[in-house]
Amino acid sequence: MTALGDLLIARIARTGPISLADYMADCLMHPQHGYYATRDPFGATGDFITAPEISQMFGELVGLALAQAWMDQGQPTGIVLAELGPGRGTLMADALRATKAVPGFHDALSVHLVETSPTLRKAQAALIPDATWHDSVSTLPDAPLFLIANEFFDALPIRQFIRDADGWREKMVGVSDGALSMGLSAAAPIALLEDRLSDTNDGDLVEHCPALPFIASSISTMIEAQGGCALIIDYGDWVSLGDTLQALKAQEHIDPLTTPGEADLTAHVDFAAIAAQTGAAKFSRLTGQGVFLERLGITQRAQTLAPKLSGDTLTSHIAAHRRLTHPAEMGELFKVISIYPSTATPPPGLEP
Numbered sequence: 408m409t410a411l412g413d414l415l416i417a418r419i420a421r422t423g424p425i426s427l428a429d430y431m432a433d434c435l436m437h438p439q440h441g442y443y444a445t446r447d448p449f450g451a452t453g454d455f456i457t458a459p460e461i462s463q464m465f466g467e468l469v470g471l472a473l474a475q476a477w478m479d480q481g482q483p484t485g486i487v488l489a490e491l492g493p494g495r496g497t498l499m500a501d502a503l504r505a506t507k508a509v510p511g512f513h514d515a516l517s518v519h520l521v522e523t524s525p526t527l528r529k530a531q532a533a534l535i536p537d538a539t540w541h542d543s544v545s546t547l548p549d550a551p552l553f554l555i556a557n558e559f560f561d562a563l564p565i566r567q568f569i570r571d572a573d574g575w576r577e578k579m580v581g582v583s584d585g586a587l588s589m590g591l592s593a594a595a596p597i598a599l600l601e602d603r604l605s606d607t608n609d610g611d612l613v614e615h616c617p618a619l620p621f622i623a624s625s626i627s628t629m630i631e632a633q634g635g636c637a638l639i640i641d642y643g644d645w646v647s648l649g650d651t652l653q654a655l656k657a658q659e660h661i662d663p664l665t666t667p668g669e670a671d672l673t674a675h676v677d678f679a680a681i682a683a684q685t686g687a688a689k690f691s692r693l694t695g696q697g698v699f700l701e702r703l704g705i706t707q708r709a710q711t712l713a714p715k716l717s718g719d720t721l722t723s724h725i726a727a728h729r730r731l732t733h734p735a736e737m738g739e740l741f742k743v744i745s746i747y748p749s750t751a752t753p754p755p756g757l758e759p
């Protein structure tokens with residue numbers, strides 16, 4: 408068992424089983440032993456690889472899409488260019504480089520990064536020294552908000568519930584035979600799952616992300632009041648159904664309970680739960696990442712870069728284009744939704 412596992416076993420012995428969300432929160436963000444709090448997990452040699460680490464084209468196109476949305480909204484000044492969970496900072500660095508040539512954009516913006524991991528903040532500061540860091544969206548300045556969140560929502564802790572004739576039974580992390588094990592609470596009606604009664608049957612498992620509503624409604628309120636837009640890119644579906652919790656270590660799937668703090672834990676994003684928080688702001692139609700990137704011109708960008716490359720770098724450039732866009736790779740599993748003001752049009756690449 409890991410050091411965090413021993414701490415969790417002791418805690419559960421003292422106070423009883425904990426929700427999956429509490430377990431995930433400690434596994435990912437425990438100050439001494441949490442997965443993100445202690446390491447840089449990205450890249451080909453890490454536990455997983457994300458779109459901005461696959462190719463510079465990803466951050467470039469996302470940055471240009473935000474700059475186009477800024478132009479479409481009349482080039483407001485004093486804007487916040489924000490990213491949630493920026494990882495190594497690669498996406499933001501690529502976005503800033505690509506938008507240098509957009510007249511007035513850099514003069515109009517300041518960069519704000521929402522990141523809880525001290526280790527990753529250091530990596531981000533090396534690439535984007537002028538940024539301002541935040542622990543949560545609640546301290547972002549009151550200003551037009553142009554925001555990107557790539558693989559951020561999938562890292563937020565989830566609770567899992569199984570439908571039962573008498574309500575819902577929550578999956579809880581307990582201890583059995585000295586090891587962490589999954590159990591079920593007694594059945595009870597759960598008000599926040601009221602809307603899932605119509606699309607589920609007895610025995611179905613549903614997931615709920617407790618931190619999502621506040622984050623999605625905060626950014627929507629700011630965007631509607633001040634202008635701007637959010638691009639949220641993640642893996643998941645309109646409505647999630649079934650167990651989507653995943654633990655990844657060295658790019659292999661493992662049991663989420665065996666090495667707490669040493670594996671990445673994620674769950675599919677429920678995009679309808681984001682849309683439900685947009686209030687007066689609008690949200691765009693959920694679109695596959697492949698279609699979105701093609702509409703933004705990734706093929707032309709790939710062709711522009713290709714003549715400067717040869718050998719292995721050219722081969723991996725071609726593979727990166729395919730990996731980001733092909734339906735059998737990230738193109739359909741990963742999806743994009745935007746939040747934009749009721750007075751504006753959706754950002755490029757997306758439809759109302």
Ligand code: SAH
Nearest residue numbers: 443457492493494521522523524557558562
């Ligand atoms: N966007 C990056 C990294 C994705 S991994 C990329 O595409 O490569 C998830 C990121 O979210 C990490 O930077 C992690 O430290 C951060 N994170 C996870 N939970 C968070 C929370 N509750 N608040 C702020 N940042 C969080």
